[in-house]
Amino acid sequence: MKDIRLMKGNEAIAEGAIRAGCDGYFGYPITPQSEVMEYLFANKIKERTGMIVLQAESEIASIHMVYGGAACGKRVMTSSSSPGISLMQEGISFMAGTELPCLLLNVVRGGPGLGTIQPSQSDYFQTVKGGGHGDYKMIVLAPASVQEMYDFAKLGFELAFKHRIQVMVLSDGAIGQMMEKVELDEQVPRWTDAEIKAMSPWATTGKTPDRERNIITSLDLNPVKQEIININLQKKFKHIQETEVRFERIQCDDAEYLFVAYGSSARICQKAVLLGRERGIKVGLLRPITLFPYPSDELAKLAKQVKGMLSVEMSAGQMVEDVRLSVNGAVPVEHYGRLGGIMPAPDEVLNVLEQNFIKEKTYEPHTN
């Protein structure tokens, strides 16, 4: 019998992490994602799977605790919301430099600064383009449902260890707080020390006579060596771009116009597609699931088919840059966004699409 529960997005990813065999969570409370850590404490995970949960003194400490655990080859994670994720950029950069796998979650709220606790998608640049110092990328997964919050914990750990990379689940306050039904799957056992040694021979597990000492460091003062390290990192990112793109096509087959949206905005656009079809407009939705790697090839293909694309984001226009790079001028691309924690309505985005591409323009829409 299926195990189906009604859960908040934040609870779902916590449950997903437990069931994915997560070894440790280190975090600091911040709205709108505090339920992640609360859920882990309330569920007595130490007794359930032996997983560790620790409330750190700051987001900075949290991410460096994750660093320590990840460098031991353990499945570890943290979560936060925008201001806290800003604080974590140092540690994320260090994990990029040391190629440590981990699962990160940003339940995005409006900024800049303290901003608001309402949902936003204004951390796209920070997440996808590299928020910390140095040339690096993370795999970025964008859930659009509570089910995907749950699923992406397991998927995130799999990708993180497959490529020795940080995986960021880029959610938002709406997906984190809303409740939907979630289908749970079987518990994945936590790795034993022997399994970790076998699958992550680089991990610091204590130097034994059968191997050289393991060192986890991002430092190499020799620029020739440091360039090689960087070139190898870029090769890995290229490989990920070629092999790990994920997206969802919604009514794209006959589409003449296209919404491009992820996360909460994709849910809104999904409804707008239905409304548009009722009005006789052949509109579809391309929903990127991975923001890095970005589904550029798919958008380039769709650019040959549609007359216009509207990138809908709860930001001033961040992902739209990647849409434009993908289509490379082949088709008009416009942006529509709401800021500061406001979510657009389906008819609102449909009207913008009509006014941009179908009707005579009666006013200048929001463009960047």
Added chain:
Amino acid sequence: MSHIPTRDEVIEPENLVYSRTCLLTDNALSYCPGCGHGTAHRLIMEVIEEMNLQADTIGVAPVGCSVLAYDFMNIDMQQAAHGRAPAVATGIKRLHPEKFVFTYQGDGDLAAIGTGETIHVCNRGENITVFFVNNGIYGMTGGQMAPTTLPGMKTATSPFGRDVETMGHPLKITELVAQLPGTYFVSRQSVHTPANVRKAKKAIEKAIQYQKLNKGLCFVEIVSNCNSGWKMTPLESNKWMEENMFPYYPLGDIKVPK
């Protein structure tokens, strides 16, 4: 040309009374001649070898002069971001409570940028060992003022001497962490004379032994010279350390188990 005897020819096995611990690598130390870091490294590695802990040890190197500690210590190590070694060590120890986990940090790392991590790792009573090398200056970056720089002491960023009115006071962080219920053993030592080296080794032994008891954090400060940063010869710097550093940072155990 006469034959130059090799090391092995000079050191007859039967005459050998002391040798370098195998837990130090063959890499030449990158520290300035006269600096205390080499002795501190050697003592910690000796104790780990004597306690047969190599396979159970995970060390955390900081940012600062000892950023490359993993080049010299023949154990599994992680290099932490500046000041974050206690958080990194927490992550390791929580997931590997059976391992021996230590950090090796300087004063800028531990008592300036990492103050938050230092206080909280001590306050949580994490069962790790912190080795804190205090030389009152930022050595690696070229001799800038540290949180532990003495009043009036000249550095690259206090060229006319540390003015406590505008630059704050030297931070006795070791006394501070000793106040926290999470610390189990807190001691301040030096490694500038043979007698002090022996005392420091005893403190290091205790700090490593006590970690096995899971009673809390052990913290060993080593007041050290920085002859390059202080712009002195090694001998002058040791004398200056005795006359100036020790009155402010007195040696000895600060907190011992009841």
